[in-house]
Amino acid sequence: MLSVVTNLLRRSVFTSTATLGRKASAMHLEKQTKELLKLPAQEVKDWLSNFDAILTDCDGVLWLYSDVIEGSIEVVNKFIHSGRKVYFITNNSTKTREEFLSKAQQMGFCVDTDKIISTAHLAANYLKRMEFNKTVYIIGSSGIKKELDAVGISSFGVGPDTLNGGLKNLVDNELKRNLNSEVGAVIVGFDEHFSFPKLAKATSYLNNAECLFLATNTDERFPMTSCVIPGTGSIVRSVETAAERPALVMGKPNTACCKHLIDDKIIVPERTLMIGDRCNTDILLGTNCGFQTLLVGTGVHKMEDVQKWQKSGTAEEKKLIPDAYLPRLGDLLQFIDS
Ligand SMILES: O=C(O)COP(=O)(O)O
Ligand SMILES: [Mg+2]
Structure with missing residues (x-):
């Protein structure tokens, strides 16, 4: 995967805006990413109503190191209080699951131990x-x-x-x-x-x-x-x-990290949303598991990266493309009914 991304980045250096324009007509064949803030509110609400389970990455989506990303607590807690199953899934190995739990709870997230998936x-x-x-x-x-x-x-x-x-x-x-x-x-x-x-x-x-x-x-x-x-x-x-x-x-994008949730029928892939900031771990995991995927722009990858990948031809590169994009998770707040 590292080599895929390296090649993508290398290739992107030689990609001009003119090329982007020329290929736009062929883009209907590519997987399209919905930019949620550009859609009518009702369309976003309808899309959100498809999900009764949410897996969210932590660093880059909910927090950056020890700083909460604005709006993420409100969105996550609204999801939890609406009865959705919300899992925190982090590749970070520096803490135990209990330490992640207390970090998240101290920040204000209403999460329980069984909803934390961490790589150590x-x-x-x-x-x-x-x-x-x-x-x-x-x-x-x-x-x-x-x-x-x-x-x-x-x-x-x-x-x-x-x-x-x-x-x-x-x-x-x-x-x-x-x-x-x-x-x-x-x-x-x-x-x-x-x-x-x-x-x-x-x-x-x-x-x-x-x-x-x-x-x-x-x-x-x-x-x-x-x-x-x-x-x-x-x-x-x-x-x-x-x-x-x-x-x-052990961690994302290896599907083994959340396979038990699917095998034990705790979540249904078609009704599950994976939220992440890194496409070659978070979004790829979601794609590999058959989840819908949402990229947020508060961490590693941005919409510009997605646009580059949309133009590339390989199946492996297309797996990095999310279904939806938002600048930050907090932007969802306006679309979640309490
Ligand atoms: O710490 C890391 O390497 C990644 O952590 P994340 O999966 O929560 O983004
Ligand atoms: Mg992350």
């Missing part, structure tokens, strides 16, 4: 379900460790690990002599202390073909305009490259 929790439960009984080496944050503790799986690796005695020391004293023979899985999530020793240790463990390789998510970067904060995807790519094998990704 998904990873721990994946290992628990397979009755994993070895140790996990973590590249990531305390959220992963705490979720593993909660299911009785031992782990280590969280925190700084720097190249103190040089490369020779790392190789001779750590990689050759000090690898933990109990490690049976490596989990890679967001790690602000990611380092060369961590990369070398993870890939040394993964050199054993029986060692499981899980990644929480593949988001390339965090939603930020003033600078770039690399996301988990950049760390996962690095480990995958050195390990020479792909990780099993």
Whole structure:
């Protein structure tokens, strides 16, 4: 997926506005994105009445780090109070599900634990379900460790690990002599202390073909305009490259993260709306699950990105196109009857 987006971005550099105009006549063949604010209010209300379940991304839709995005609490709570099932589904692995719950509740969202889907929790439960009984080496944050503790799986690796005695020391004293023979899985999530020793240790463990390789998510970067904060995807790519094998990704767009809701008939795909700010995780998950999708412009992708993808020919690129677009989630408030 990274390569798809990279290619899309590369291609977009050479796309002129004139080309956009010329191809407009062929656009009726493409999936169209409804810009909700440009539609009559009744049409938007009718569209919303199709949904009795909503899955919403968190960072970039509901909040940006610790700041609530204006209007999102009111919209989400109205959805909840109208009897719709609302799930918070985040790729962020730095917190436990309980920590996300208290973050959301402290902000004012009326959400319960069973409605939070988060990737550290998904990873721990994946290992628990397979009755994993070895140790996990973590590249990531305390959220992963705490979720593993909660299911009785031992782990280590969280925190700084720097190249103190040089490369020779790392190789001779750590990689050759000090690898933990109990490690049976490596989990890679967001790690602000990611380092060369961590990369070398993870890939040394993964050199054993029986060692499981899980990644929480593949988001390339965090939603930020003033600078770039690399996301988990950049760390996962690095480990995958050195390990020479792909990780099993727990979060969006892997449909496994919400499959149980469909299998257990808790939600009906045709009556479910996926709301997100990133198309190659949130919107792709929605498309892959048969949900309707709504992109909001408060995070990673914008309507201009969608317009570029609408012109591209591949089926994979078309899966990134949402059904609807809004500048921000709070704009929905005027269309939800209380
Ligand atoms: O933290 C991330 O990488 C993404 O988080 P999100 O899925 O809530 O946008
Ligand atoms: Mg997001």
